Amino acid sequence: MDFRRIEIIFLIVFCSLDIWLLFSFRNGQQIVSSSNTTTSTVADMRKRDISFGKLDSKAGTAYYLGSRPNSTLANNIGHLRDQEVQYDSTDHKIDSSLNDPISVTKANQTTKLNSFLKKETNVAFGTKYKYAPQLSTSSQIVYAQTDQVGELYDKSGRVTFDVENKKVVGYTQTYVDDLMILHEKEATKSEKDVISNLYTNSEIPNNSKITYANLAYAKLTEAKGSTIYIPVWFVTIQNKDSKVNSLKKVNAFTGNIIKNSTTAATTGDEDSE
Template structure:
């Protein structure tokens, strides 16, 4: 292992973290922390026809992670069979067109793709990816890379299956070869605090339901070719009438809302959060 290279990476990362924490302090939004206030907020949400399952009030812990780009997919591309392949060296992304498309339904898509991923002649490191319904839609089925420290909900580590007329016709893949822990564990906001904070900041409308609330790692920034990841709460909120899903992202360390993206998903892709 090149310890000198790791020392340089750590120095860059810590400088980046200092800048990030300073900006977070200056731009931070008030987070609901009082137990009594949180409880009253949850009660008010139910009165406004906002549906959700049991919210976990326990705080967790997570890391700052780092990685460097690699061409591991390109180096093992010859293991793949029955597909046309292209590799993008700039984005470190593998594009595949399947020789024989996979027929799927809303009921069997996950089981079929799970079986497909198990064979390394189909997808490299396929067993390291897990179905991510929050990131998926009717035209794309996304599998997120998993690691001992958690899931990676980021474009640098995922398999995205392309769906056309109920058939998977190909996929794109990115892969993080080595996630490095850059800092000791830090406390993360609880699910209950995050949901309450979103509501307090008018991010959860009336007549909606919280479909998912998952904690995963996402990219914070890039520094000298290295990528830094932080834990993020991904909260999916569905309008009960239109069935349109809105994905909210919340920094799990600070509780700050990152951004929101709206996508329309097929009915039946979502389950109630527990």
């Protein structure tokens, strides 16, 4: 592999990214940054019957990451057993149909699938994936790829199990072989600042509950065949009456709300043993 050429490509991409981020920052939404304002906002949220746990006010750090398409999964299909597998070379994706579907309930699904992922003959690199409740629904159980720098909440690095009639019948898988750090660590917004900003921008309705707030990496853009990832706060908000979830995304570097990213899924299904 020509690493020098890759470095040059990422340098060009990152310079373009800096210009894009500067423009985005100047035109982005106003961010709640005053500690007094944030404290007042949190108090106001409780008055409006918005439930949440203790919010971390400590800012963290994260990276800009990059990756390039690879055929790692294709090279490992031969290790898989007891399933019918197809590989999509365009999306670099595995589609698998299990010979023996796995019976699951809401109570035991993660335990069973965690064990399933540990065997290399079941899922390639299965131990590098972690259950992602925010991305899962009653019909799809999603595991996100993990790396030493964090979790990847992006379609380019996940295992999605398909559930039909309380049985896992198959899965799709994507995998990022090598995440490259493109820049030194930068400060990220705290959980408390992000939640306050969502509320100030009318993204959190009354009579709701914040069930998850997780920091993970997601795709920012693609350029010259490479993918750039940034840290994103994923915040799940549940309506207390309907039990319907909405997923909000916030750029962890700038605090800007990522629009057109809200998805809803009913999670009120209760499986019995």
